[in-house]
Amino acid sequence: MAEPDRRSSTMSLNLEFDVRRSSFTLHAKFDCVPGETVAIIGPNGAGKTTLLKAIAGLVPVDDGSIRLDGVTLDRASSDDFVEPDRRPIGMVFQDYLLFAHMTALENVAFGLRARGEKVAEARRRAKALLESMNIADCAPLRPGSLSGGQQQRVALARALAIEPRVLLLDEPLAAIDPASRHELRANLSAQLRSFGRIVLLVTHDMDDVRAIADRVIVLDSGRVVWDGPVTDDGWLPR
């Protein structure tokens, strides 16, 4: 299969930027196209979370730019910066960060309501999403009453509800106990396959890479040191 021309495709995420941190500088230079699930792996402190935050707009770039579907989200040399709430990007955080004072349903509906959707419609869509993930009975419960696996799925539903063009996941299965991880990984894999958009998944777990990702990027000390496909035979780590 020929390498997709990610650079010139109009529907793509084009990253070419630097973010300066106190202990390292992140140099990100790669592109992604829809339908791709890219795993980002690397040692701690390599800049993986910073990468996701820059794409989400929670951290501005110090050099270079981020472009999505031809639109500049962030460019250091000019004043171009699209606020995080205006970007068509959804993120699932480590620790999920579910809002404790809201029910699972309200959490999932949050993004829709924040973007102007009416209460009833937002709740309807949130309910449908929860049903499709088999956690409809979690709807009226607060995050504190949910198991780790349920929280993970609610967090995913919350990010999917806003129908983002890019989905960012920061170690989505890290907090799950090993026993449940296999099943949840399979669920996640199925969800992402049906998603059909750009997915970036930060993980430490090689099983995640094999089961979920199509492509893997290795980040070390802020630099991309490997970028290659994940095949049935595996993939070549550095």
Next chain:
Amino acid sequence: MAASSLTDAFERIEADFESENPDIDVVMVFGASSTLAKQIVDGAKADIFASADITQFDELSTSVTGDEPTIFATNRLTILVKSGNPKAINGLDDLARDDVLVATAEEGVPIRTYTDRLLTAAGVTANFVTFEANVAGIVTKVSSGAADAGIVYESDVVGTESSVQAVAIPADVNITARYPIAALTNSTHLTDARRFVDYVTSTSGRATLIDFGFGEP
């Protein structure tokens, strides 16, 4: 303990007295005479009481004994207005005008008792907008421009900044406040206290009081 209207005069008298009697340290406590009287009845350790009104001494006499009070100064009332008298207040009748905001003190404070007596005798119903806790409050309201006029003691006008001026009240209707002073017998420094009282009533004491706007006893 002395009425607040005596503050400036008594501070000078204290300085003079202490320089003549270096072994005696006089401590001054100023306040509304009615408040001070209550405090003394409640057991405050006072050696001397100088009030703006003889009735405060009557309050005391039931529970605290003292020497026979001597009238050491008098004070007359005057109308206080903002410098330049922007509202053209020239007499007691002007205090009844709707456009004139008058400040006075709460019931029980001597200046209020005198003010009421004065205005009743003159047949004037003043346009009171506030009842301050003491004379200082009246002066503040007038000097800041919040109130247009207030009735205070003549001694209160001496030493105020240029923001206020006095409008005289005709002598025939004006009230004279008589200030009594006495040493209290349960004082631990009775001799010294009496010496201070004598100083206040002496010529030097009286001269100081006149400097600060008080009248002869």
Next chain:
Amino acid sequence: MTDARSHRRHERLPRTAVLLAAFTVVFFCLPFIGLLWRTPWTRLLDVFGDSTTRDALWLSMRTSITAAIVSVFLGVPLAWTLASIPFRGRNIVRSLCLISMVLPPVVGGISLLFSLGRSGLFGRYLDDWFGFRFTFSSWGVVVAQVFVALPFLVLTVEGALRQADPRFSEAARSLGANSWYAFRRVTLPSIRSALIAGTVLAWARAFGEFGATITFAGNYPGTTRTLSIATYLSLESDPGRAMVLSIMMIVISFVVLVSLRDRWLSPTDGARR
């Protein structure tokens, strides 16, 4: 479960701490006990029934509640700004806003008088252009109360905002909430206990306010004679009445504070379930 076991439900404090706590409780109870002992209970009905008392109480309640509400509307944005934006001179600005906590209230009152009073630096324009005066009006009472009470709310809320986990509002932003929406629906609920405590504190301070009120707004029955002013001034002429009024103020404050349920004061970040 035996008694010994049920004691284990909470943390075991060193005995000294508990003894000091008990001593402090006694310290706070003694003045009330003294007051209760000396109060002329037979006067209760005639003081309560007095229309001047009712006027003063009604004035105090409506001004202090208004002051608390105004404090929330002005104080929360201020707290948010101070907690979030590290601008130059932030420390100085914060100190200026909190300084009325440290000053004697009368000083606050005098400052207000000379700035917002009828002939004050800014007050004169209010009078000239709109015919509006703060002095001798109930709004003057509210202004004086806000001036002294607002810092308590700002202090409480700013402290809580600084401690709040910023990642939650980041999550909210990533989902599509602008900063106001994120603040309103995620951050504020997460500091609910501090917000409630700060508001009640501001209310309590406003309710008890005396020095700034009488200096700035004056003392006139019905418009500016609050319950605290009435209580203080009663001491001059009618101590029995002053004591009854004091009891009234204590009971009201106590009822408000007691109604602050424990669970409203606990954190809502889901950490404790």
